[in-house]
Amino acid sequence: MKRRLPKEFYARDTIEVARDLLGCRLVHRMPDGRRLSGRIVETEAYLGADDPAAHSFGGRRTARTEAMFGKPGLSYVYFIYGMYFCLNVVTAEEGIPEAVLIRALDPVEGFRQPTDPRAAAGPGKLCRAMHITREHNALDLVTSQTLWIERDQIIAAHEIIEGPRVGIGDRHDAVHWPLRYGLAAHPALSSAKFPTD
DNA sequence: AGCCCGATGTCCT
DNA sequence: GGACATCGGGCTA
Secondary structure: OOOEOOHHHHOOOHHHHHHHOOOOEEEEEOOOOOEEEEEEEEEEEEOHHHOOOOOOHHHOOOOOHHHHHOOOOEEEEEEEOOOEEEEEEEEOOOOOOEEEEEEEEEEEEOOOOOOOOOOOOOHHHHHHHHOOOHHHOOOEOOOOOOEEEEOOOOOOHHHEEEEOOOOOOOOOOHHHOOOEEEEOOOOOOOOOOOOOO
16 A cells, blocks of 8 residues: 555645645445545645635635544545535644545546446546445545545646636635646546537 | 526525 | 535427
């Protein structure tokens, strides 16, 4: 497990973590031992108490958002629109409620053959494809035997594209903050367009 | 290629 | 009771 990302990876500036997660491998070991994994191709940063789009805006701390206030490297999984889950990883130092939403994966292990390259092209689809649910909230990705992230591909800065945020309405100007990152021209990006497409 | 809408449960006011 | 860090289908063009 020497490729697993250590706590120090997550305990950094949230935007850096969001960019550096591109190319890393999300792994879920299921109860039956089957491995599901994929490479991260799209992320989005949520900048805590100062970010109008974040669940933790204004320091809001509830049962739902509790994981965001926890140690860096925790998962934060929430339920949305009555039928989807979304997976985040908690960043920055404990008590600072920042996180990175994992928005899309390139499927690698455990997917049906022939694999749909867009099976995890979006935060809701990703959790459905990876069998990630509310049970996976607040897991420690640094030590968990169920869910973790590994180093995989190294991504050059020029391969990273930035885009506006998604699905957060017109709250303030936060929509326009370029906090969404993706691998240029990758087929597994979510359907939310980047300006450079 | 784009807009609109329904599905469907939970959270917060 | 309204909004929601979504998705896919059906519509218009």
